[in-house]
Amino acid sequence: MKRSEPAWGKYAAVFLLSFGSVRQRGGELLGRLLFLAILLFIFSHLWQVAFEGSAQSKFTDKELLWYLALTEWVVLSLHGVQVEMERDIQSGQIFSLLSKPWSYPLSQYMEALGHSFANFLILGGGAVGLAWGLSGSFLPGPWTFLLFVPLLWSAVMLGMIFQTIMGLFAFWMLDVQPLAWIWQKAIFILGGLLLPLSFYPDWLERLAMFTPFPAMLFLPATALVEGQMSLALEAMVLQVGWFLGALILVKLLLPKLERTFERIGG
Amino acid sequence: MGEVIICESVSKIFRVPRTPPTGVWAGLRHWFRPQTIALGALDRLDLRVQAGERVALIGPNGAGKSTTIKILTGIMAPSSGRVSVLGRVPVQERTRLALDIGTVFGQRSQLWYHLAVRESLQMQRHIYELTREHYRARLEELCRVFDVHDLLDRPVSQLSLGQRMRCELVASLLHRPQILFLDEPTIGLDVHAKAAMRHLVLEQSRQDGMTVLLTSHDTGDIESLCDRVLIIHAGRLLIDEDLTQLKSRFFGKRLLKVTSENEVWNLEHEAIVYLKRQPYVAELLVDCNRLSIDQAIRMVLAMGPMRDITVSEVPLEEIIKAVYKEAHEKK
Amino acid sequence: MRLWSFFWTLIGVNVRASLALKRSFLLQMSFMLANNFIFFMFWWLFFRKVPEVRGWTYADVTLLYGIVAGAYGLTVVLFGGVRNLSRLIEEGGLDSYLTQPKPVLLQTLCSRSFAAGWGDLATALILIGASVGYTSGRGLLAIVLMLSGALVLLASGVLLSSLSFWIPRLESFSRQVVEFLITFAMYPMHIYDTVVRGLLFTVLPAAYLGFLPVQILREERLELWLWQLGASLVYLVLACLLFRSGLRRYQSGNRIMTRV
Numbered sequence: 135m136k137r138s139e140p141a142w143g144k145y146a147a148v149f150l151l152s153f154g155s156v157r158q159r160g161g162e163l164l165g166r167l168l169f170l171a172i173l174l175f176i177f178s179h180l181w182q183v184a185f186e187g188s189a190q191s192k193f194t195d196k197e198l199l200w201y202l203a204l205t206e207w208v209v210l211s212l213h214g215v216q217v218e219m220e221r222d223i224q225s226g227q228i229f230s231l232l233s234k235p236w237s238y239p240l241s242q243y244m245e246a247l248g249h250s251f252a253n254f255l256i257l258g259g260g261a262v263g264l265a266w267g268l269s270g271s272f273l274p275g276p277w278t279f280l281l282f283v284p285l286l287w288s289a290v291m292l293g294m295i296f297q298t299i300m301g302l303f304a305f306w307m308l309d310v311q312p313l314a315w316i317w318q319k320a321i322f323i324l325g326g327l328l329l330p331l332s333f334y335p336d337w338l339e340r341l342a343m344f345t346p347f348p349a350m351l352f353l354p355a356t357a358l359v360e361g362q363m364s365l366a367l368e369a370m371v372l373q374v375g376w377f378l379g380a381l382i383l384v385k386l387l388l389p390k391l392e393r394t395f396e397r398i399g400g
Numbered sequence: 401m402g403e404v405i406i407c408e409s410v411s412k413i414f415r416v417p418r419t420p421p422t423g424v425w426a427g428l429r430h431w432f433r434p435q436t437i438a439l440g441a442l443d444r445l446d447l448r449v450q451a452g453e454r455v456a457l458i459g460p461n462g463a464g465k466s467t468t469i470k471i472l473t474g475i476m477a478p479s480s481g482r483v484s485v486l487g488r489v490p491v492q493e494r495t496r497l498a499l500d501i502g503t504v505f506g507q508r509s510q511l512w513y514h515l516a517v518r519e520s521l522q523m524q525r526h527i528y529e530l531t532r533e534h535y536r537a538r539l540e541e542l543c544r545v546f547d548v549h550d551l552l553d554r555p556v557s558q559l560s561l562g563q564r565m566r567c568e569l570v571a572s573l574l575h576r577p578q579i580l581f582l583d584e585p586t587i588g589l590d591v592h593a594k595a596a597m598r599h600l601v602l603e604q605s606r607q608d609g610m611t612v613l614l615t616s617h618d619t620g621d622i623e624s625l626c627d628r629v630l631i632i633h634a635g636r637l638l639i640d641e642d643l644t645q646l647k648s649r650f651f652g653k654r655l656l657k658v659t660s661e662n663e664v665w666n667l668e669h670e671a672i673v674y675l676k677r678q679p680y681v682a683e684l685l686v687d688c689n690r691l692s693i694d695q696a697i698r699m700v701l702a703m704g705p706m707r708d709i710t711v712s713e714v715p716l717e718e719i720i721k722a723v724y725k726e727a728h729e730k731k
Numbered sequence: 732m733r734l735w736s737f738f739w740t741l742i743g744v745n746v747r748a749s750l751a752l753k754r755s756f757l758l759q760m761s762f763m764l765a766n767n768f769i770f771f772m773f774w775w776l777f778f779r780k781v782p783e784v785r786g787w788t789y790a791d792v793t794l795l796y797g798i799v800a801g802a803y804g805l806t807v808v809l810f811g812g813v814r815n816l817s818r819l820i821e822e823g824g825l826d827s828y829l830t831q832p833k834p835v836l837l838q839t840l841c842s843r844s845f846a847a848g849w850g851d852l853a854t855a856l857i858l859i860g861a862s863v864g865y866t867s868g869r870g871l872l873a874i875v876l877m878l879s880g881a882l883v884l885l886a887s888g889v890l891l892s893s894l895s896f897w898i899p900r901l902e903s904f905s906r907q908v909v910e911f912l913i914t915f916a917m918y919p920m921h922i923y924d925t926v927v928r929g930l931l932f933t934v935l936p937a938a939y940l941g942f943l944p945v946q947i948l949r950e951e952r953l954e955l956w957l958w959q960l961g962a963s964l965v966y967l968v969l970a971c972l973l974f975r976s977g978l979r980r981y982q983s984g985n986r987i988m989t990r991v
Contacts, residue, residue: 139529147526151512151519158514165907172911179922184781230508232475233581234527235498315762319769328773333780393477 144236145244152248156256163253166210167260170203174261177202177328178268192332196269197359203265204286204355205327211253211290212297215246216310219301224308239384243298250290258283278361285354285366288373293321293350295380302384305391325351332356346376404579404611405472407447410481412467412635414439441467443635444481451578454605454612456622456643458720459632465615468632469581472613473503486578499528502577504568506584511556517567518552521574528575535574542570546600562593569597573604579611580604586621598624619716631720633727650714650722654693656684658700659708667703672696675721685714685722737833741841742809749808749844756846763850767800771858787919791945794862798873799916799941801855802880804848810885811843816892817902825981836889836974869948876944879963883939886966887912889974896977908935916940936966 156163181195193201219242222228232238266272274282300317304310321327325347331339342348349372357365415436442464449455457465470476471483474490474497483490488497503510511520525535543549546566551559559567565585572580582601586594602625605612614625622629622643629646631639639646655675663679671691676683686696693711700706714722750756774796778789806813816839819825828835855877863869891905915937920928932938939962947955 139526139531141529143529144523144526147523151515151523155515161903165903168907168911169914172914176915176918176922180784180918183785183922184777186785227508229470229475230503230505230510232494233473233498233501233503234510235495235529236527237495312762315766319766323769323772329776333776335779 145240148241149244149248149251152245153252154248156249156252159249159252163256166253166257170206170210170257170260171264173206174199174203174264174268193330193359196271196273198330199269200265200273200359201330201355202328203261204358205325205351207254207257207261208286208289208293208351208354209321209327210257211250212293213246213249213253214297214314215242215294216297216301216304216314218242218246219298220304220308220310223304239298239302239388242301243294246294246298247291250294251287254287254290258286274358275361278358282354282358282366285357285369285373288370289350289354292346292373292377292380295377295384296346299380299384299387302387302391320345321347321351324348326355327351330356346372349373349376402451403448404451404486405447405449405613406482406484407445407468407472408482410442410445410447410468410471410478410483411440412442412464412471412476413479414441441635442471442478445632445635445637447630447637447640449611449613451611452605452609453628454602454626455614455628455630456626457613457615457630457632458617458622459638460724463632464635465632466583469583469613469615473501473581474498499575500577501579501581502572502575503581504565504572504583504585506565506582506587509556509564509568510571511564511567513556516553516555517548517559520556520567521552521571524571524574530575538574538576539570542573545603546570561588562590562596565589565593565597566600569600576608577610579613582612582614582616584616585614586616586618594618594620595624601625619720623716631723633724638727639723646719647714647716650719652687652689653714654686654688654696655710655712655714655718656686656696656700657708657710657712658682658684658706660703661705661707662703665703667699669696669699673722673725675718675725683718685718734834734837738837738841741838742844745811745841745844746808749846752846756849759846760850760853763847764853765850767796767851767854771796784919785921787921790862791949792919793858794873794948795919795941795945796917797855797858797862798877798880798944799913800851800858801874801877802884802916802940803913804851804855805878805881806848806884806888807845808848808852809844809881810840811845811848812838812840813885813888813892814843814845814906816840816889817895817905820892820895820977820981821899821902825978829982835978836971840885840889863948873944873948876947876959879959880940880944882963883936883966884909884912886963886970887936889970890966893970893973893977896980911935912937913940916942919945932962936962939963939966 178195178199181198185195222231228238231241234241262272296317297314300310300313303313307313324342324345326334326342331342331348331352334342342352349369353365353369353372356362357369416439445464445468447468457468459465467476471478472485472490474485474492474494477491485497486500490497510524511517512523521539525532530538543552546569548563548566548570551563551567556564556567580601585601586597589597598621601612604610605625612625614621616622627643629639629641629643630637641649659681661680665674665677665682667684669691671687671689673685673687674682675685684696684700686693688696697709697711700709771793774789774792778792782788784792812819819839825835825839828838831838859865859870859873859877863873865871888905888909891901891908894905895901912935915931915935920931920938920942923931928938931942939959943955943959943962947959
């Protein structure tokens with residue numbers, strides 16, 4: 135059979151396939167949007183009231199609201215690939231996927247990225263619209279916004295690599311829910327989901343910087359809200375570093391994990 | 401083209417962890433250092449398949465059929481021995497090999513469940529790196545042969561099992577694989593759908609010289625599709641014969657199914673093997689080369705009043721049963 | 732009286748069943764406990780920078796969180812069946828309960844017990860102890876209010892699930908609305924204007940899960956007590972009535988088949 139399609143075509147195809155299937159996840163997306171709306175509504179009031187009396191340090195209440203909108207934008211865009219991989223491995227569907235001429239982790243990553251990108255676009259509209267409406271102002275300058283928003287998407291891409299790695303652990307653990315749970319809590323606290331890391335005690339902030347989470351949430355969101363180029367650059371460098379680290383991790387882990395999987399056999 | 405599948409002395413041993421013990425301390429210890437039991441799945445298996453052959457791999461559950469297929473497709477590495485498929489070592493060149501082989505797993509689908517069939521097939525095109533022209537031509541051809549034109553735009557979730565299996569076949573044949581692995585392909589299908597599937601695979605194989613490796617519990621699949629039968633039992637290759645040869649070995653044999661009014665069967669003869677021996681009911685395999693059938697029937701009637709006797713040629717199923725029994729007795 | 736003892740038997744059976752798998756039970760409970768405390772870290776970090784929120788202090792928010800966690804824990808431990816009531820209705824799973832001589836609602840609600848709920852209960856006891864303490868008896872009052880909050884949560888769950896008797900494919904929607912209810916309940920409500928607060932006391936009764944109980948313990952006004960207890964009763968009765976009405980419809984066979 136004559137083949138002249140580039141090998142990467144299959145990964146692009148699976149990305150586009152899942153991106154295009156967004157209509158079938160309408161209910162799920164609506165749920166995420168509603169949750170975002172409720173959370174931002176609650177916090178818009180909370181931040182307004184919190185700084186009524188005291189004049190406070192770095193962030194105004196509007197900035198904090200925008201900050202939350204941006205961090206939630208990233209987190210809510212993440213697609214639960216590890217759940218699907220876990221299901222494939224537990225059900226045996228994995229064998230059908232492994233018999234195809236592609237890299238299983240890469241195919242899962244690209245497929246999940248397609249879903250995440252659709253989430254990112256839709257939730258982005260929601261997050262920006264809600265933050266604007268609730269705070270009354272479009273905080274980041276339009277140029278800042280356009281320039282720095284890709285950092286949020288790259289944060290999603292980074293998050294998805296880690297979730298794919300989590301899914302690979304299902305080869306060994308079969309049930310990766312505990313890992314996913316730890317991941318969620320870690321992002322929440324160490325990434326500064328609700329509160330910027332500058333609110334944290336120094337030791338905690340320093341601890342967090344040893345993890346990829348500030349590069350995913352705190353740094354890009356703050357860069358966008360404050361228009362700080364230095365933070366954006368820091369975020370970018372850290373994201374790239376962690377991305378490479380994750381790739382190395384996959385290369386090292388994959389053969390070991392596939393070998394432990396053989397226990398499940400026929 | 402010669403041999404497309406070569407297995408030399410292939411063994412596979414699984415190290416399975418023991419069931420976790422109760423108690424917190426023991427449980428923790430087990431989590432960090434699990435004790436394992438060795439389960440031998442394949443024991444020095446030797447297998448050779450020529451290009452264009454259609455081979456059936458049969459055996460009872462747990463015999464090692466699925467393990468063999470996984471090793472041949474590169475999903476699993478053997479513990480020892482040499483494996484070569486289309487000149488490549490499967491586990492080392494899985495992706496490269498996958499471009500030349502096709503798989504149909506009866507119980508696992510390779511189509512995307514919520515999408516239209518057409519979209520799944522488009523994905524297959526990309527995965528197997530086919531050019532648009534070749535894809536279109538091949539799709540046209542396969543749609544005609546498998547009669548799936550009307551199904552292309554329907555979501556896979558809405559298809560009946562028979563329709564879905566036809567689409568699975570189209571998906572697995574798009575890239576003209578040199579070897580097609582079929583694992584329980586007709587499971588759950590009605591008689592008509594089974595016949596259609598067998599016929600279509602046979603035709604494709606004859607036309608393109610495609611090698612077929614089939615595992616199935618359905619002897620109808622084997623008889624329609626395969627020329628050669630490999631029987632695996634407890635990880636060893638028991639029988640490797642042409643189907644016609646296997647059946648002719650049993651040509652001289654007849655199957656007597658008897659229902660008696662006596663509980664006990666006290667008929668013993670060197671030419672008679674009991675395939676089933678229960679109170680009141682038995683199945684006797686008679687070697688008519690050594691004991692004529694009328695003598696055998698007379699001996700049975702001499703035992704006492706009979707409710708029912710059926711005399712028949714030995715069906716493939718019984719042949720396989722007999723082979724297993726022989727293997728058991730040799731142990 | 733027989734109904735009452737039946738109720739206790741049902742609960743006993745399910746609770747014991749979830750406790751039987753000791754390892755899984757401990758795992759679930761500890762995970763939920765850790766989960767709640769990690770989430771609670773947010774308030775700790777918040778109050779380091781913000782001294783008070785319109786009169787509410789760190790202690791008040793701790794109490795709020797504890798009571799809401801307790802209400803949720805109680806509901807899923809005793810009446811865990813509420814979580815898949817909607818699906819049961821949609822898939823015709825009530826049939827087996829209808830053939831038995833005991834109330835359907837009670838049976839379905841008490842059919843499951845979630846081990847993780849014990850983690851929420853533990854959280855509640857710890858946080859109530861940390862905020863109001865148990866020596867003055869206020870802790871006990873907090874637990875009583877927690878019970879009434881649980882009833883409101885349960886009633887809301889039943890009300891939403893009962894809509895499945897009339898409207899198909901509502902399962903994920905009802906689940907999400909309950910999550911929204913709890914999300915709102917976890918934050919103090921005096922930060923909103925009267926309209927929103929009004930909604931949270933009526934249509935989406937999140938106020939009774941924690942906010943009103945905390946206000947009761949802060950202000951100690953009798954009318955607030957009556958309001959809280961009265962509301963729990965009203966919602967409970969409404970839930971039972973709606974379920975009963977839906978059940979009659981179910982029995983008449985006019986159920987909408989969503990899954991063939």
